[in-house]
Amino acid sequence: MNDKPILSLRLDFHSGLPIYIQIMNQIEQQVSGGVLKADTQLPTVRALAAELRVNFNTVARAYRLLDEAGVISTQQGRGTYIIEKPPPEVEKKLRSQTLEALARQYIGEAKRLKFSDAEISQMMKAQLKSWEETQETNLE
């Protein structure tokens, strides 16, 4: 049993602070502290759970909250990864630029495929509307 220090977390089981909160906090700290860099894959829920001697659902819960907080990205069947997160002030300044770049990228591709402005904005409208329901990947 080689104890590989996948991710070094110090849990206090008697602190009264829920485990999943402790996990969440410490990962957040390590991310903002630069210990965990963008695109780094975190241990799987099972691996981390084994290392911490807790149920993997507890880890999953922490991961889910971190995902909702935009710190990490969890993907079924693939794994969990740190998300690039720009500093707060820079983020605000860059936000609209980022969205603009995204929009222009979309428009550029669509234009290249000879779609009209009407088609482009119509599809955008439709997909925005049906986003929640059709979260499933577009398979068909």
Add this chain to the structure above:
Amino acid sequence: MNDKPILSLRLDFHSGLPIYIQIMNQIEQQVSGGVLKADTQLPTVRALAAELRVNFNTVARAYRLLDEAGVISTQQGRGTYIIEKPPPEVEKKLRSQTLEALARQYIGEAKRLKFSDAEISQMMKAQLKSWEETQETNLE
């Protein structure tokens, strides 16, 4: 032994979009965009898999879906080819599917960055309007 970019695909392993979907979407785009012409042989599942550093079954899955969609023709023992002439209805469907995929890609990214629906569609509107003028300065 420079790895020739047989088929230039850009995979994002952390986007949340499955690899096989990304492969499928991008090939669809290149076909409907005219980058990949009829009768062109695509890389073999193994070659493309090696280039993308994924399992060849992942590529095979994308190929199979594209085959079922009538975009390509996969032939055991021979290879994979762009369909000579996509049936009109397939082409039409393909075009709209492609646009849909593009739109969802944009929305997905924007959502991930916590932009609201309003912001997303507003930016789209604005960029569509200013597309022509700003194109001169943004030629690739």
Add this chain to the structure above:
DNA sequence: TGACAATCATACAATTAGTACAATTCTGAG
């Protein structure tokens, strides 16, 4: 003791990888 949050157990779903196989093409001995 009862309510509620935290944790755990179990079953499930999605994605990718592994292995064996079948169809086709290529190659070279005869």
Add this chain to the structure above:
DNA sequence: CTCAGAATTGTACTAATTGTATGATTGTCA
């Protein structure tokens, strides 16, 4: 020229790895 066998290509099925969903259990505290 022919044909056996290797090489190449896609296919099918299965296994492994990952996160998800849901309900049961446990523990704490008013």
